[in-house]
Amino acid sequence: MLEPEVQLVQQCLQGNGLAWERLVQLHSRRIFNICYRFTSSRHEAEDLTQEVFLRVYRTLGSYRAESGSCATWMTSVTRNLLIDHYRRTKRDRITDSMEDAPQVENKVAPGRRPDQAALDTELGERVQQALGRISPDLREAVILRDLQGLEYAEIQRILEVPEGTVKSRISRGRIELAKHLEEMGLRPS
Amino acid sequence: MDPNSHNWICVDTETYLCDYLDDTLPSEARIQLESHATSCAGCASMVAGVSGLVRQLQQLEPLAEPAQLSSAILDATLGPRRAKSRWRHWFDWLSPLSRPRFAYGALSVLLTVIVSSQALGLQWHKSAAATLNPVNLVHTANRQAHQVYARGAKVFSDLRLVYEIQTRLQPEDEIEPIPEPPPVAAPGGAVVPGQEKQQKLLNISTRKHRIRNEASNVSAGQLEGSSA
Numbered sequence: 001m002l003e004p005e006v007q008l009v010q011q012c013l014q015g016n017g018l019a020w021e022r023l024v025q026l027h028s029r030r031i032f033n034i035c036y037r038f039t040s041s042r043h044e045a046e047d048l049t050q051e052v053f054l055r056v057y058r059t060l061g062s063y064r065a066e067s068g069s070c071a072t073w074m075t076s077v078t079r080n081l082l083i084d085h086y087r088r089t090k091r092d093r094i095t096d097s098m099e100d101a102p103q104v105e106n107k108v109a110p111g112r113r114p115d116q117a118a119l120d121t122e123l124g125e126r127v128q129q130a131l132g133r134i135s136p137d138l139r140e141a142v143i144l145r146d147l148q149g150l151e152y153a154e155i156q157r158i159l160e161v162p163e164g165t166v167k168s169r170i171s172r173g174r175i176e177l178a179k180h181l182e183e184m185g186l187r188p189s
Numbered sequence: 190m191d192p193n194s195h196n197w198i199c200v201d202t203e204t205y206l207c208d209y210l211d212d213t214l215p216s217e218a219r220i221q222l223e224s225h226a227t228s229c230a231g232c233a234s235m236v237a238g239v240s241g242l243v244r245q246l247q248q249l250e251p252l253a254e255p256a257q258l259s260s261a262i263l264d265a266t267l268g269p270r271r272a273k274s275r276w277r278h279w280f281d282w283l284s285p286l287s288r289p290r291f292a293y294g295a296l297s298v299l300l301t302v303i304v305s306s307q308a309l310g311l312q313w314h315k316s317a318a319a320t321l322n323p324v325n326l327v328h329t330a331n332r333q334a335h336q337v338y339a340r341g342a343k344v345f346s347d348l349r350l351v352y353e354i355q356t357r358l359q360p361e362d363e364i365e366p367i368p369e370p371p372p373v374a375a376p377g378g379a380v381v382p383g384q385e386k387q388q389k390l391l392n393i394s395t396r397k398h399r400i401r402n403e404a405s406n407v408s409a410g411q412l413e414g415s416s417a
Contacts, residue, residue, distance in 0.1 A: 017267050024262050032254040046255055050262050057266040124249055146246035167207040171239075175203065178238035187238070 005070045012060055024053060027071065030148065031078050037143045038082045040132045048085060052078045068157050075150070076158045079140060086136050123186070130180035138173030145170050197225040202232045210240055308333060 008026075011019035031052050036045035055077055063073050131139050144150045144158065155166045181187070202222055208214040209222055226233040309330050 020267065021259075021263055024259050024266075028259050028262060029251060029254045032258060033251045036252055042255070046258055046261075049254075049258060050265055053262040054265055123245060124252075127246065127249065142246075146243055147249065147251075149247070168204065171203055171206040174206070174239045174242055175235055178235070178242045181242065182238065187241075 003065070006065045009060060009063060009065075009070055020057070023070075027074055028053070030071070031074065034075065034078050034143060034148060035082065037128065037131060037147055038136075038139060039085070040128050044085075048078075048081060052081055055081065068154065072150075072154045072157055075144070075148070075154075079144075079158050082140070083136065126181055126184050126186050127177070130177050130184065133180050134173055134176045138169050138176060141166060141169035142173035142177060146174070197221040199225075199229060199232055202226070202229075202235065206236070206239060209236070210243055 008019050008023055012023060028049060032045055032049045035048040035052070036042060039045055039048065052074070056074055059077070063070060067073070131142070134142075141155065141159065144155045145152075150158075152163050152166055155170075156163050159166060159169075161169075202225060205214055205218060205222060209219060214222070222236075226236055309326060
């Protein structure tokens, strides 16, 4: 008996448009969040999410269920695209850093209490600014572990580094993030 | 590196911080880390700050995705899909009518109505009220039933007539005459009374049979001649 996600992938490969629509609905929010946390820009995150799904659509045949879940595979595709995007836009960012800091947009999901939503918005904005200040290696490790809640083994597969390196990057990323937040006047408690 | 096998230093706190926060650090190492943190203000601040940050990050709600993101992805991958105009939504409930099952059902109902109306003698060009009046319906149905019965009886009697004619003609046509033995003279050469009549009938039948055979031979010859 195949797992539902694997069945969905097989249906997509057989040309079932509804299965593909379901797969997009299942993962688009998660992929968008990863992209947004990495780039700090909704517009860029939206474009990158579309790019991720285009690549997933073209290379879905190369997915192997034995090597991990479809979600992990898609996160891996996302991470590779984010790194490409980071390298591509590095020069632009150096120029931008001389100007004003980018505005962080933070629309939280509907259905939250207003006071909690406001706190989340403020924390989210600060976290986003702090994430933008740490190196991409550490940023992606923290995003995958603390914002996406992935297991170390999954992160290891996505980043293609040993588990010790994964833990080390997460620790250093968290420490730097906490320092930046403290500098912004937000003491995590 | 075994966290239990040496004296704890600040670098170890950073190295084993993930395991400590995940509560997967061996108990001895945990004790060492905590005792080190009591004497090292930097490590204590780091552990407290990071553990608080992790809690806060995990509580952050994921952002809502832009409204048109999924449809943009589907358009980019599956091709642009035809957007439904607003007025079309009003006719969504009619969509089952286009299914073949419904079409067959509607067709069979229509045929049933036509057959029933023909049987009841309904005339749709007349006013519906007069046609559908129960008294008229009963009267028409009764008349139709009588007509159907009369037609049936006529067909039956015709069939019976044809059958009787065939039955009467058949023995003469198909039964081969059985040659009877020549009349046996009664002892002394005298003819038995009644035997003379039988002999006459036999002669007539044999003559008829011969004539028919000749006629069939002649017609067969004509057919051969025409086909040649």
